[in-house]
Amino acid sequence: MKHPLCVISRVLNRFAGRARRAVRSGRPGSIRESRLFRIIKLPALVLCLLLVFSFALAEEEDDLIIEEIIENVDLDAPGDGSVSWDFPLPLEDIDPEYVRLANKHYLLDSAYVPDNLVKVPRQPKNGGISWVSWPEAGHRLQEVAAQALCDMNAAMREVDGFKTMYLKSAYRSYSTQKTMYRNRLAKNNGRDDGWVSMPGASDHQTGLGCDVVPSNWKDRGMNDQMMREPECQWMAEHCHEYGFIVRYPEDKQDITEINTEPWHLRYVGVPVATYIMENGLCLEEFTFQLQEAIADFIARGGDPAAVAAYIQTPTDE
């Protein structure tokens, strides 16, 4: 679409050109046109300048994206305590650590290791969850996520009569992910097929993401057919009650840029998981909403220090 400003300036130019030609030709009719041109020249110029300014301002506002508002803010500036936090979830219900986003646009640092990793208990009879394999360091998660996973498995077994679930993969370090990614590329002639995240982009590096499979899938290759299993349907429906979300839903593949994974759960805390589920979001969409709310809060004069811990900015810009 043509910018309205271009159209207006073209019309004015054409008119001015015609008037100038008329003055040069000296025809009687032309003199009238040239006088008319002189009369309207100044208002037209003023109008044109006003239009230029208004369009420039409008453009600037459009370009004032969340990241710019957030990056340009002085976090030490005193805020106005009377500004309200206008987001459906209060800040106390959101733990910045639990909503940390990891994807190819929000890469985790190679040195990032969660500081409260624990081994996930592996005896279902004692409140744990079965493991598919025994990696050297064991399957580890941040403590809160490990407990929530065990609680969820206990509920599935005791309340809903399922067999124990199997934990296939939990925390993965940056270097483990690097090896996995390199191997996957080698297997696919250098092509990224969307099954293994690049180092720094893996949800597993947060220590809050884990792959959980039904017992009849523990020895099978993972594919999206798993979502037909009643255990996976149960997880999709109930995991938020334990603080988890299904991190890569089928209808969000274009946003997560990851193939659907009915087995990959991500701990975000109960209030956030419930909000995400009730609003049909994925973590990327939640993050965007939250960052928008932060930018809006600061723009209205809210205390930047109150929201500083929640700010996340893309690593690829």
Ligand SMILES: [Zn+2]
């Ligand atoms: Zn996974």
